[in-house]
Amino acid sequence: MSRSVLLEEQILSLLRKMRTPIPQSQIAKMLNIDSRLVSRALARLARSGKIRRNYVTLNGKRLLVVYPVKTVEEYADIPYIPCLLCPNLNKCGIGQEFDPTKCEKLTHWLIHNSERGS
Amino acid sequence: MPENVIKLVQMLFGETHAKVVKVMLEDSNRELRDEEIARRLGMRINDVRRVLYQLHNNQIVSYRKVMDPNTRWYTYFWKLNVNNIYALIRRRKRRVLEILKQRLEYERANTFFKCTSGKGCPVVTFDVAMEHYFRCPVCGAPLEQFDNSKIIRFLEKEIAKLEEELSENV
Numbered sequence: 001m002s003r004s005v006l007l008e009e010q011i012l013s014l015l016r017k018m019r020t021p022i023p024q025s026q027i028a029k030m031l032n033i034d035s036r037l038v039s040r041a042l043a044r045l046a047r048s049g050k051i052r053r054n055y056v057t058l059n060g061k062r063l064l065v066v067y068p069v070k071t072v073e074e075y076a077d078i079p080y081i082p083c084l085l086c087p088n089l090n091k092c093g094i095g096q097e098f099d100p101t102k103c104e105k106l107t108h109w110l111i112h113n114s115e116r117g118s
Numbered sequence: 119m120p121e122n123v124i125k126l127v128q129m130l131f132g133e134t135h136a137k138v139v140k141v142m143l144e145d146s147n148r149e150l151r152d153e154e155i156a157r158r159l160g161m162r163i164n165d166v167r168r169v170l171y172q173l174h175n176n177q178i179v180s181y182r183k184v185m186d187p188n189t190r191w192y193t194y195f196w197k198l199n200v201n202n203i204y205a206l207i208r209r210r211k212r213r214v215l216e217i218l219k220q221r222l223e224y225e226r227a228n229t230f231f232k233c234t235s236g237k238g239c240p241v242v243t244f245d246v247a248m249e250h251y252f253r254c255p256v257c258g259a260p261l262e263q264f265d266n267s268k269i270i271r272f273l274e275k276e277i278a279k280l281e282e283e284l285s286e287n288v
Contacts, residue, residue, distance in 0.1 A: 081276065083214045084207075085129060092217055094224070100217045101224045107241070110221070114272035 007041045021067040082109050126203050138169045142198040149195035177202045215280045222273040225266050235259035
């Protein structure tokens with residue numbers, strides 16, 4: 001793995017760990033790496049769609065903040081609750097056409113996973 | 119990015135919707151007519167329109183209609199709004215959160231009974247159990263109390279997880 005790819009991985013893992021947007025200037029300080037290398041790596045990451053960068057004004061200063069874009073793998077965990085992909089989600093509610101207290105799929109998921117989780 | 123979008127549409131709506139979105143992504147810099155999408159996919163125009171209307175209901179595509187001055191018929195030009203897919207997932211997660219909270223309340227408020235036959239009959243509430251003299255309404259076997267504390271704990275954990283995900287601004 002080349003040095004630039006390693007640096008990109010390092011930046012991505014830092015951003016995912018932090019969870020909140022970070023000013024671009026802070027990243028180089030946090031990783032203790034030359035800021036020029038960091039800004040080039042960030043430009044590559046932004047081009048590939050792995051991060052997003054936006055300008056914000058803080059105390060009159062214009063800052064470039066960076067935050068990671070969720071990957072499909074992170075979004076791919078969405079079927080973990082059956083309701084997320086259920087076509088009747090918007091018609092579901094207590095006393096409605098589809099009832100979460102009577103839903104077989106939800107009950108099965110709850111019983112199966114609560115047993116496994118214990 | 120385009121692969122992510124196609125995969126998400128496939129998961130949320132199905133294969134046909136993903137095919138339509140794929141064609142629209144290939145020409146994402148211009149608006150497409152429904153006839154053109156149907157021709158490129160070899161699908162019936164009615165099916166393409168049905169898919170487009172469903173995607174429009176979820177704000178994933180938008181349209182502009184232009185009236186032909188001679189025939190007075192409308193032509194629809196469709197455009198894909200990629201970023202709205204992520205917003206849709208957030209909206210669905212918010213709705214799921216409400217549903218899980220309703221279920222948690224129900225689990226906390228009721229006492230449950232399960233069938234002792236082990237045939238996989240559904241778990242019933244105290245009221246239903248009493249109506250059937252504590253016999254299974256499906257197979258007639260005796261009922262015993264079902265401890266739902268694990269389900270309550272599991273639901274609380276999932277609700278906390280979803281709330282945390284939704285509070286993130288990334």
